[in-house]
Amino acid sequence: MDLVERPRRNRRSDALRRMVREHHLRPADFIWPMFVVEGKDREQIASMPGIDRLPIEHAVKAARHAHELGIPAVALFPALDDAKKDRLAKESTNKDGLLQRTVRALKDAVPDLLVITDVAMDPYSSDGHDGIVEDGIVLNDETLEVLAAMAVSQAEAGADLVAPSDMMDGRVGAIRSALDDSGLSDVGILAYSAKYASAFYGPFREALDSAPRHGDKKTYQMDPANVREAIREVLLDEEEGADIVMVKPGLAYLDVIRAVREVTELPLAAYNVSGEYAMVKAAAANGWIDGDAVMAEILLGFKRAGADVILSYAAVEVAERIG
Ligand code: PBG
Secondary structure (H helix, E strand, O other), X not given: OOOOOOHHHHHOOHHHHHHOOOOOOOHHHEEEEEEEOOOOOOEEOOOOOOOEEEOHHHHXXXXXXXXXXXXXXXXXXXXXXXXXXXXXXHHHHOOOOHXXXXXXXXXXXXXXXXXXXXXXXXXXXXXXOOOEEEOOEEEOHHHHXXXXXXXXXXXXXXXXXXXXXXXXXXXXXXXXXXXXXXXOOOOEEEEEEEEEOOHHHHHHHHHHOOOOOOOOXXXXXXXXXXXXXXXXXXXXXXXXXXXXXXXXXXXXXXXXXHHHHOXXXXXXXXXXXXXXXXXXXHHXXXXXXXXXXXXXXXXXXXXXXXXXXXXXXXXXXXXXXXX
């Protein structure tokens, strides 16, 4: 055959394939989300094999291990007793609350590890919503005050970045000015900019027992059918002062990652969410797929789509494998 172009020539050996490889997964790509809980014992999460709710001491140990593997950051989510939840998420600004104590312990033990905290009412809300609920409506502007106070409390505890995941309008701007007014202008904002109303969050809501007690989140999280709207959200967050923007979930939204990549110069994060993790683990446990290989392939897909940073529950196991 008289073929001038033979793409297979570049695939002939491992050395050649490594030399022309376009994208890589590195430990430095990851943010590892962690669930923390009061008490002394780790608690398993049935739908997230390998991921536990960790008491502070265990969280410190696990975070140190992640840091030693080269993972630059962890993202913290507190699992609270119902007794600590109320309509206004008051516990979220308790300077001796579980989250604040965890941040201090981590920054004490592993100062170089970035600690990212979630700004949203749901772990603290008796309604299981990300905002204040009145007569079945999630209020926007009233919620901004709660979010701003929560972000300041987290930053005062030592968070390096705060990460609003609530999807209220104007929250990035409100949080930025509250941080600046409190002398916390070095604290960054990782904005969950294009966060969809997704069924992939199921296992996370089991982990925190944070499912909405009534209704759903469709009046604030985005419609999975939309992509132009994601760009609108990202550009607004950028204008309001976001330092890093995010698309969430990731796997079913690779086109959104790509579209966002093309309109912003900010670093772009993508969240490999709990349901994505659970699906891989469940199929692997049945012997139906090679879980390690599938996980790596999915996460590499995030990089190829244009993500700079990946939040993944698999961060530690992947970092252990890629060294
Ligand atoms: C809520 C929040 C959610 C996740 C992160 N922050 C769930 C939700 O919006 O109900 C989901 C993450 C995951 O599924 O891994 N503020």
